[in-house]
Amino acid sequence: MFTRILLVCLSLSLYSSGSSLSCRWMDHKFRQHSKNSLDLIETMAHNSTNTTEHAEVNFPNDLYSQASKASAEDKLSFTVHILEEMAALFEEDHSNASWEESTVDHFLILVTQQADGLHSCITSHGHKKKNKKLHMYFKRLSRHVLEQMGHSAESWELIRKQMKTHLTRADQLVSSLLTN
Template sequence: MYTKESWTCIFLIICGMQSVCHCCDWIRHHYGLLSAEYLSLLDQMGGDITEQEAPVFFPESLYRRIELAEIKTRILTFHYEDKDRFRNETIYQITKLFDGNMKAVTWDKKKLDDFLNILECQFENLKSCVSPAKKPARRLKRYFKKLNRKVLRKMNYSAQAWELIGKETKHHLQRLDIF
């Protein structure tokens, strides 16, 4: 029977296989596996689940717009790449949030490292699936900058701030998983 560490290694090996298969195939066959793994790790990292709400409104309209674009794809010739670009940009912005001062974090460090490694793997693979021509959604970038400023910096990178970031991160990753 495999341990969690073995499964993490297996998933990271799958990430390295991106050059073997076409990126769209990678999304169909591997994105969900890694997504399930980092959502599981996020739950296992520990820490209190906060009831506090973030002082920055969740960008619900951006997610709805991408979901509507998916419906249009079936009717018109809307490009799937927009959805993949949105996924990639969201994961990139999440990884940037976790670059901050994490001294006060109460999470399991090993699980946190695994979580961040898998997130980075998702980002790298999704990045190879989208053309760099289009600029990322400015509203999404602004949302994450506000989250950084109004939660992490304003709360001095406290354990409570990181719990709030963890809650928001989970919400984003779950929404991305629905796509």
């Protein structure tokens, strides 16, 4: 409960200051948040059992390929959607995972801050339609990996590996927009 309250407070503070952030957030904060979230998800591996079953999880490379050819604003929208779906996935029951709760909480805060910060850089704050294929991919992860494997430590390790790949690909997508 405390985590959710903290996430709401952080989200509200970012949204309320969004107009002053403009894309300064992306230029000044994105890289650090991205590095920290990748470090945390790697730390979670060191705390896991690493005895994963091999479930079939197809990574949506085609969606990233399409996004890489999209406009800057669409790249940001796609990345925000990934981060929001990721945060929702990690809100599921992860009590069987061997991760420390504080690590997961910190990871969720960073991912939410990234999503909110990138969202502040999108000029058309209208309700753009979410990518249905991406949403279905995350839904399959929830149903076919987590639920069917009973939210086991092994299922969470599969999810962690997928999310690490997402974070890396999202970092590459947004980094292509950053000024050096």
